[in-house]
Amino acid sequence: MTIVDAQMILAADLNALFDASGSATSSSTLQNIAAENQKNANIYCLNRYEGAVTNTSSVSYRFVCADDSEVVAIGVVSHKASAAGTGAITVTLDGKQANEFNDLPTIPHLFLADSISMSLTTTAATTKETARYTPDNGTNPRQVLLAGSVYDLVATNNSGATLDQLHFFITLRCFRSKE
Amino acid sequence: MKIGKVPYNFFKDEVLDPRRLNANFKDAARKINSTIDKRHCHSTLTLPFRLTGASDSAELRRFIIKPPVNVDIISAHLVGHNLADGDEYKIQWFVGNIEYDGSGYDGVAAAPDNGPSATWDYITMTGDGTATQEEMNARNLRLRADSKYAISVTAAADLTSTKDLYLNLLIRTDRFASTPTRAEVDGIDGSATDSASEVTTRRDSLQTSRDNSVSSSNQNMLKAQCFVARAVDNTTLSNKWTFYTSGVDTDNDTYSVSRLFYAVTQAASVTQSTVEVKFGVSTLTSASIVTPSGSLEQTVTVDESPVVALGSASGDPTDEAQDRIIGIRLTSSGTVARAYAILWTI
Numbered sequence: 001m002t003i004v005d006a007q008m009i010l011a012a013d014l015n016a017l018f019d020a021s022g023s024a025t026s027s028s029t030l031q032n033i034a035a036e037n038q039k040n041a042n043i044y045c046l047n048r049y050e051g052a053v054t055n056t057s058s059v060s061y062r063f064v065c066a067d068d069s070e071v072v073a074i075g076v077v078s079h080k081a082s083a084a085g086t087g088a089i090t091v092t093l094d095g096k097q098a099n100e101f102n103d104l105p106t107i108p109h110l111f112l113a114d115s116i117s118m119s120l121t122t123t124a125a126t127t128k129e130t131a132r133y134t135p136d137n138g139t140n141p142r143q144v145l146l147a148g149s150v151y152d153l154v155a156t157n158n159s160g161a162t163l164d165q166l167h168f169f170i171t172l173r174c175f176r177s178k179e
Numbered sequence: 180m181k182i183g184k185v186p187y188n189f190f191k192d193e194v195l196d197p198r199r200l201n202a203n204f205k206d207a208a209r210k211i212n213s214t215i216d217k218r219h220c221h222s223t224l225t226l227p228f229r230l231t232g233a234s235d236s237a238e239l240r241r242f243i244i245k246p247p248v249n250v251d252i253i254s255a256h257l258v259g260h261n262l263a264d265g266d267e268y269k270i271q272w273f274v275g276n277i278e279y280d281g282s283g284y285d286g287v288a289a290a291p292d293n294g295p296s297a298t299w300d301y302i303t304m305t306g307d308g309t310a311t312q313e314e315m316n317a318r319n320l321r322l323r324a325d326s327k328y329a330i331s332v333t334a335a336a337d338l339t340s341t342k343d344l345y346l347n348l349l350i351r352t353d354r355f356a357s358t359p360t361r362a363e364v365d366g367i368d369g370s371a372t373d374s375a376s377e378v379t380t381r382r383d384s385l386q387t388s389r390d391n392s393v394s395s396s397n398q399n400m401l402k403a404q405c406f407v408a409r410a411v412d413n414t415t416l417s418n419k420w421t422f423y424t425s426g427v428d429t430d431n432d433t434y435s436v437s438r439l440f441y442a443v444t445q446a447a448s449v450t451q452s453t454v455e456v457k458f459g460v461s462t463l464t465s466a467s468i469v470t471p472s473g474s475l476e477q478t479v480t481v482d483e484s485p486v487v488a489l490g491s492a493s494g495d496p497t498d499e500a501q502d503r504i505i506g507i508r509l510t511s512s513g514t515v516a517r518a519y520a521i522l523w524t525i
Contacts, residue, residue, distance in 0.1 A: 017207065017382050017389075030185065030207050033214055036393040042220035042354075043496060044402040044524075045424045049227070050340065051409065059340075062258045062311060066221035066349045072496045077423045130423075134497040150313075171425040171496040176217035176354065 042176065043072060047169035048153065055087075058156040059166060065145040067174035074133040076120050076155060079165040087160040088119040091133070091168050093143075093153050116143060122159040145172065200378065201366025207385050208362035214392040215359055219351050221253070222402040224521070226330060227345040230409045233334045238444045238478045239517055241331040243277055243288065244322065245440050245480070247523050248352065248401055252291070252320040255302055256347040258313050262306025266335035268344055270302045273329040278478050286480070288329035292321035301330070304344070327480075352401040359397065362388035406505055407519040411454075413509040421506040424522065425496040441507070441520035442480040443468065454515060456481075457506040467510070 017030060048061040076091050093116040120131035135142040145151060155168045185206050187199040226242045257270060274297050278286030290296045302316045322328055330346065338344050362385055367377050391397065406422035414420065443454050457463035468481050495501045507518045 017386055030210055030389060033210055033389060033393060042222065042400045042402070044222040045404055045496075046223055046225060047404055047406070047422070047424055048225070049406055049408075049422055050229075053340070057341075060260065060311070061225075061345075062313070063223060063225070063347055064256050064315075064349070066223055066253075073425050075423065075425055075499070075502070128421075130499050130502075132497065132499050165421075167423055169424060174221060177219050177221070178216050 042067075043171065043173045045169050045171045046153075047167065048155075050155075050166045051164075053155075053157045053163045053166045055157055055160055055162060058154055059168075060152055060154045061168075062150060062152050065147055065149050065151060065172075065174075067147045067177055069145045069147075069172040069174040071116065071135055071143045071145065072171040072173050073135075074116065074118060074153070074168070074170045075130065076118070076166070076168040077128060077130045078120060078122065078159070078163050078167075079128055080122055080159065080161055080163055086122055087158045088121045089131075089155060089157050089159055089163070089166070090117060090119045091153065091155045092117045093151060093170065095149060095151055116140075122161070195378070197367065204366055204381055204385065205364055207389070208364040211362040211385065211388045211392050212364070215361055215388075218353050218355055220354055220400040221349055221351050222400075224348045224350055224403040224405055225345055226348070226405055227343075227407050228332045228334070228338050229340060229343050229345070229407070231332060231334060231338045231344075233337050237273075237331065240333070241273060241277070241329050241478070242405070242519065242521075243286075243440075243442055243478065243480055244328045244330065244521060245326070246322050246324060246401070246403070248324045250322050250401060251351040252322065252348050253351050254315055254317045254319075254349045256313065256315050256349065257302045257304055258311065258345055258347065259304050259306065260311055260343040261341055262304070262308070262312065262344070263336060263342070264306055264308035266306040268304045268306070268335060269300055269333040270304075270346060271331050271333065272299055272301050273331045274298045277327065277329055278480060286327055289323070289326045291328060292323065294318065294320050302346075306335075350401075350403060354400045355397050359391045360388060402524050404522045404524075405519060406507075406522070407517065408507055409517050411507055411509060411515040411518050413512060420508050420518075421504055422520070423502045423504055425502055439505070439520060439522050440480065441468075441518065442478050443515055444478045444517040453510045454518065455506075455508055455510045456518075456520065457504075459504060463504060463506055 046061070046063055048059065050059050053059060071093070074091060074093060076089060078089055116133060118131060118133040120129060122129055133140060153168065153170055155166060157163055157166065185203045187203055189195065224244075228240075231240055255270075257268075259268065262268065272291060272294060273288050274290045275288060276286070277288045302314050304312065304314045306312070332338075332344065334344070336342065363381070367381050404424055408420045411420055439456075439458060441456055453467060455467040457466065468479060503522075505520050505522065507520065509515055
């Protein structure tokens, strides 16, 4: 059985909907529906702001990943109140076996190839200084965080001076879900 | 994630077999509907209780949340650092009067759906002396658009920079402004007099469903962030009390800021102050509120919707120059006890 008059339809018309156009960047074919869905996936930022942070002290921020997510960026911003010290502020992201939950079973362990570490070397007083970690395919590997896993983002001030302000954040790209 | 391969390709001047055609139509419909079904996105709103005193007024121990769209809270994650053994910290949904304006209360905090209708204990944590401890509450709550909700903490001891407590709310939102029509999953008959028209109609219908499933206008995914400052003075805005959040992906061309909701809690000793809140990308756009005079601690909240100055389509989370900035300070002498901003973005 055939659709006799359907041959009047150009195959290209159908292929424009399906996936045989050969164009990987076409925005109209089904070929790219997954890619477009992923492109417009949810990007959000988890942040931690601190006021004064003395030298050698750390600030930690623990979070449970809401969805399977990819690390887009980690940022740190500092304002240094005094001129003393030109050391580094380090920020690390590490997975955590969260067995501290008092009444809950142990949360599955992280999937993180390596802990992420970055640093901001302070140079001057009373100025805003920033640093950014952006994963790539080279020295900064791409990292995937798993839904339900627990992660610690920790900033340590080794600048040699008290910071007037420390602000760090992690930006995640998570994918949509049915639930 | 599925890739849009279909069972059959077609060639020019080919006589179309309806079985192959229908196999493609059905496969396409499944992929489109799979994308439409992935309608939820999650984000985390962190409410920090750092520097909250055990004897602080209710105003200083409370966050007021006003979501611009309906959101579900799917769970809450409470994290404590270095809490003394035996000390109890109670997180509550507060239902009642909020926002004292100097002469009386002019705002009421509502009760979240699916929970008690009066003030209720949400999560309680008893310190155990460890460096980090956690509690969770997986109760699903719904916050309605444009209603105000309040979360407060009752602390057994002062919270400091090291004896710390913060609440992570896992928020789920629906990305669709309206429910899109699912793709037709049946095949075509193929016996109609004008089969070509039937094929074209189905093809166009699938194309419409497909476009709708990934339409940028349907990227209505709400995220929230909270920024808090204590003892805000009139230090130059560029140096202090400024908050940074990364830009949003350039691929999402519908990025905009839905609402900036900020609140100021004035200390009893301050009778009147001008609070300046600035926000923007690189350059701060000015806005300001004046807190009312009075002798009591009081909270004033302000909505900015939409906040056009904060967002642009060129946001790039990896580019520091595209960071969003919020600044809060006083333009007069004195000190505001606490100021916070909750930034809702799409």
